[in-house]
Amino acid sequence: MPELPEVETVRRHLAERVEGDVIREVEVRLPRIVRHPAPVLFADRLRGQRIQRVDRRGKYLLFRLDTVLLVSHLRMEGRYEVAHPSEPELPHTHVVFQLASGRQLRYADVRQFGTMDAVVEGEPLPNGLAELGPEPFDPALDGAALHERLRHRRAPIKSLLLDQRQMAGLGNIYVDEALFAAGIHPLTPAGAVSRRQCDVLLREIRDVLARAIREGGSSVRSFRDGYGRHGGFQIQLAVYGRAGQPCVRCGQPIQKIKVAGRGTHVCPACQPVVSGMPVGTGVHA
Missing domain, CATH: 1.10.8.50 (Helicase, Ruva Protein; domain 3)
Structure with missing residues (x-):
C-alpha cells in the first residue's frame, strides 16, 4: 500500500499537471470505486468543477474543487495518470475524468480496492479521513x-x-x-x-x-x-x-x-x- 511518501509524490505530480484545469465529464466504469454519492450523482457533482488544489492528508489525496472535495484513497495499487485521449490506457482503468484542457485524468487499480468520495459542504468526511491523527510533520506534534x-x-x-x-x-x-x-x-x-x-x-x-x-x-x-x-x-x-x-x-x-x-x-x-x-x-x- 502506498504510504505517506508515495502519496505525497503522486500529489506533487498531479498538482503540477491538473491544478487549474476543469473537469468536463466523468466516466465511472467500476461503480464500487465510488463510495459517495452514487456514481451518477458523483459525476454530476464533479462536472464543471475546477481543480483548485491537490492536497494530501495521511494516505488520502484531496482534490479541492470549487464546491466539492474529492477524496481519493489509492489503497493497495491505485494509480493516476494524465494523458491525451489518443494515448493507450493503463490496464484496469476504472474512472476517467475528461478535462477542459483536452487531457484525461485516469484512475487505474488492478486490485480494485481504491475508493473515491465527492463531499460537499454540510456532509461528513469519509470514515477514516475524519479520524486521522496528526501529520508526522505537524509543528504542533513534538x-x-x-x-x-x-x-x-x-x-x-x-x-x-x-x-x-x-x-x-x-x-x-x-x-x-x-x-x-x-x-x-x-x-x-x-x-x-x-x-x-x-x-x-x-x-x-x-x-x-x-x-x-x-x-x-x-x-x-x-x-x-x-x-x-x-x-x-x-x-x-x-x-x-x-x-x-x-x-x-x-x-x-x-x-x-x-x-x-x-x-x-x-x-x-x-x-x-x-x-x-x-x-x-x-x-x-
Missing part, C-alpha cells in the same frame, strides 16, 4: 505530545504507529525503518517508550519520510508516480525486506517477525528486547 499518546498504551509500539488515529500516513515500510533508526524493538509496549525515546523516534520518523519523499517513494512492489516512474528509496532501506541479510550497523542478520499480523523487520542487536514484551512472535529469517 516528543511530549507523542509520549502522551503512547504512555498509557500496552500494545506494541509498531501497532500504535500503524494506527492512523495516532499518526497519519505511516505504514509497514517506514515504521520498520524509523524504529530501527531509533533503536526501538517493534514489540516494545508503547507505554514503555520513554519521553526521551519519543523525541528520538519522532525525529527518525520525520527523517526517513523526508528522505523517501526526496527519492520519490519506495517501489518495493508496484508503486509508480504520476509520470509512471518507480520510486528510488527502496535501495536505501535499512531493514525492511532484508530478512536474513546483515544489519547495516552491526552485521547481525535481520530477523522477520510478526507484529499484529504484519511482517516486521528488526535487528535483534540494534533493537534490543525490553521487559514486558510479548512472546511467541514467530521469529524467522
